Amino acid sequence: MKAGVDIGGTFVKFAFEENGNIKTEKILIKHYIENKDIKGLLEEILNVLKNKNIKKLGIAVAGLVNKEKGWVDTSPNIPLIEKFPISNFFEENLKADVFIENDANAAALGEYKYGNGKESKILITLTLGTGLGSGAVINGKLLSGVNGVAMEFGHTTIEKNGLKCHCGRKGCLEAYVSSYGLERIYFLISDKHLSSAEIITLANEGDEKALEAFEIFNDYFSTGLMNIVHIFNPDKILLSGGIPEYYPLITKMAYSKLKGKAFPLSIESLDINLAKLGEFSGAYGALALTTQEEV
Ligand SMILES: [Zn+2]
Structure with a gap:
């Protein structure tokens, strides 16, 4: 299975794709942001993803993303996530290939692949x-x-x-x-x-x-x-x-x-x-990251 995760300041949204079918869901994570609990936040996301045999994971996140390091350099909306090695965390815990991207860039890819683009x-x-x-x-x-x-x-x-x-x-x-x-x-x-x-x-x-x-x-x-x-x-x-x-x-x-x-x-x-994709555009975009090349 492939999955896309969109990490925002209030919700984390998911898109799962298996055999061409896509399912979405979201979880409220505002309390982790308010309590500055990065570990709790990532564990909660991991709980949704684990035991699903995910081979490829796309991550969309608000902020300036450093893809080489697999983290967010600066994020005005979610400062606690800055410079935490998110890609590594999911690579190690899921044994999956992980792709990370800024949420607005990912949203564009989502509309191209699944929406009105x-x-x-x-x-x-x-x-x-x-x-x-x-x-x-x-x-x-x-x-x-x-x-x-x-x-x-x-x-x-x-x-x-x-x-x-x-x-x-x-x-x-x-x-x-x-x-x-x-x-x-x-x-x-x-x-x-x-x-x-x-x-x-x-x-x-x-x-x-x-x-x-x-x-x-x-x-x-x-x-x-x-x-x-x-x-x-x-x-x-x-x-x-x-x-x-x-x-x-x-x-x-x-x-x-x-x-x-x-x-x-x-x-x-x-x-x-x-x-077209509304609030799930970032999650769809994150999912699309798992199959895309860049220009
Ligand atoms: Zn400005």
Whole structure:
């Protein structure tokens, strides 16, 4: 059997494949993160995996992954996992081949293999949620980068000396195009602190300020899309995460604004759509790692 594991800050999600059938499951692990109990966390994951005769295991994890060492170098969401030799731990305990990858990169591979990105030549996936995750699959192969840190699109600069990003830099695209970005934009125009979920609800009800916040959000987002389209000339961009899920209009808004910004030829064959795999995209992607090569 093959398995994919997506290690997040709240849940660990699994995808198991046997004879072409895929099953998913998830476990709540927030308490291990809060108690800084890395051993407990890994033992719990191991309990789900053991006795299943797993020959190949893919691991997707939030953070900058060092594949040579088989660990996560830096992970803002799960700091306790940093520099712990995760790949070794599972290799030794399961006697399986282990492949490790950043969760957003893995998610792109998941959509390519099992979701809405099938047969796409150049697929870009963007997750607009707590942060801005991104991944690319080019001619069927994951773009991982020499050190595994390619496609940190959220941390490209969109505004010189702009708002502070969670990564510590200023003016990153993520500082605007993410749930916390939306909350800041809304605050700047209304002087009110609302959660992104509240802003989305208001926008769906036609509230003027919330719609204005989404216009500004989309201005940054569509410029980000223009940058990515001018670099990759993709045929498909798939959006996932809480923002497009609860405010799907953003897909149309972004495409229409992008049309006025990008080279016409670069968007002639482009489809911007919603991703398919939702919360299990990382687990599917981790599973897909067990059969993929990289570019
Ligand atoms: Zn950043």
